[in-house]
Amino acid sequence: MDIAWRALMEEDIPAWARFGRAVEEVDREDEHYSEADLAEIYAEPLFDPPRGSLAGFDGDEMVAFGMLRVRSEADEIHRMGFDGAVHPAYRGRGLGTELLRWAPEAARALHEERYPDSRLGLSTGCMSTNQAAAALLERFGFKPVRYYHGMRIALAAEPLHVHSIEGIEIVPYAAELDEQVRLVKNASFKDHWGTAKTLLEQWRTAYLDSVSFRPDLSFIALRSEVGGNGGADAETEGFGRVVGLAMTKYFEATTTATGEREAHIALLGTLREVRRRGIAHALLASVLHAARAAGFDAASLGVDSQNPTGALGIYERIGFTVKDTWVNYQREY
Template sequence: MHDTLTWRPLTPEDAKASADLLNAIETVDRIGENYTEEDTLQELVDPYADLERGSLAAFDGDVMAGFMKIRFKPSADEVHRVFLDGGVHPAHRRRGIGTALVQAGVKAAKVLHELHHPASKLAVDIHRPERIAGLAELARSQGFVPVRYFQRMEQPLSGALGAPAIPEGLRVEPWSERNDEDFRLVRNAAYRDYWGAVPMPVELWRNKITNQTFRPEVSFLLREVATGVPVGMLVTMYWEADTEATGVRDAHFMAIGTLREYRKRGAASALMGYALRVAAGQGYDRASLTVDSADAAGASGVFEKAGFVPTMRYVRWALEV
């Protein structure tokens, strides 16, 4: 079977073929992920995706039948958690392509790990929705085990939203070129407590956050008035391909964080309430976010209090190498 396919590493020129593959996968898996060519190109030029050493794609003529891509971390402490992403075209499933890609991904992860963080332990992670048919069987067959669960949560923005109560001594300001670095630094400080998170260098921030899906008009910073110190941030993303496919304009809160000393004081709730009101005023139909089910800071409770309800669970599968 493999002899009928062409196998090679991904390149940025594969952006359209990647988008076509992922959109074909969405027609079957129905996980709410739709892509434009620009979206997949952004993934292919990720500064922490070494395509030559850490990717592999199978082609049936000009059609991408499947792919895998490794993303290593810019830094690591005790454990270096490498992400293994990928997928197989519905017309090519149950033919061993997924198994071959996962095995190639584990080998590539070992190579990149030795190049970048050899002093740390290596864990290869797969992060996908729980309901994808066949994924659990494939992951378990290759030695992966579930280590964490994440929940997508959503809130419709059809009702009237009142003005949020901003804690005394704090003010909200929109994203701008001037305060972009404050956003990044607050994110890094706030996410220091988050499982598996590492600081985002400037080049990764630009690739993953302030890219074509970033919505600065619905992204806000919380700053202490007396000192000028930034203490919280919320970043919103929007995917045009999702709206084209569903008719729903979704404001996705990609990152929400407050400094540890400002937690339990209403800062996160104020940021969310402010962003929800702005998003509703700008014609978004829904807000969404993803939360770690085991988050020690109790973020799930904060989001539920704000009106978000669980809609889909993700599993983090891990293989310790």
């Protein structure tokens, strides 16, 4: 086929948005992005479009796309993120193979600049129902290593009551505490498989400056000024009063595609020192009450099926149900 391959450029964002909608119609990954959302992805600090992207065009229409994201840190293995897709009308013609041949070569140059003393790995994935994508990944040596559930709850009924917790206050997100919130996010996700710290510039792009961030639907857990440290130990003091966070986003493109307003809880975490006190439950319930009051139809989130904090059980007890499963595939080079 006469497909023109080149790196993604900023002026390609409208074509990228059309491409994404076409892919979502078939793959049903619950991924809906507006042009404004994609402009933010294009500007992400760890995405280098000239060297970390490959787009295939048939005339003015994008028909294949792949992108690489380096990680903010690495130990023995630098597991670089790789996302790729082919327009449904162009599948079975070798375009996915082209992307999977390009990715490791492009990744090596980006990897060696940052982490020359680490091994290179690529991390990608597909929905558990996408058998064709799974077969292609496995043909290129990728193996399934982790399973992530997409969960959802309708907000027609009154959400669970927000219980009080001794020594802890659940309050709306406050911009003046944003840096404490970022640090607590890094600390609370440190024991989660496959995660890396979020740098300040990344955090601002994803939240503070993002068109999708909803501070009015986001909450933080604070140690009470009165009543001691709320069960936190000395290590927790480095984060000020913040001990937990629930950061929520709203994607208008989802409403355009589905007709429903869905609040997406992008981050929910608590410091290890204050876990098992109901803080995550209280944060989540606070988001659900605020979203319902604001007229949202549903709320969603994602969870590692093997999350060590028992998050899956917490979400199920609140009323979330699994709607789909994402399979993470990895390969070392």
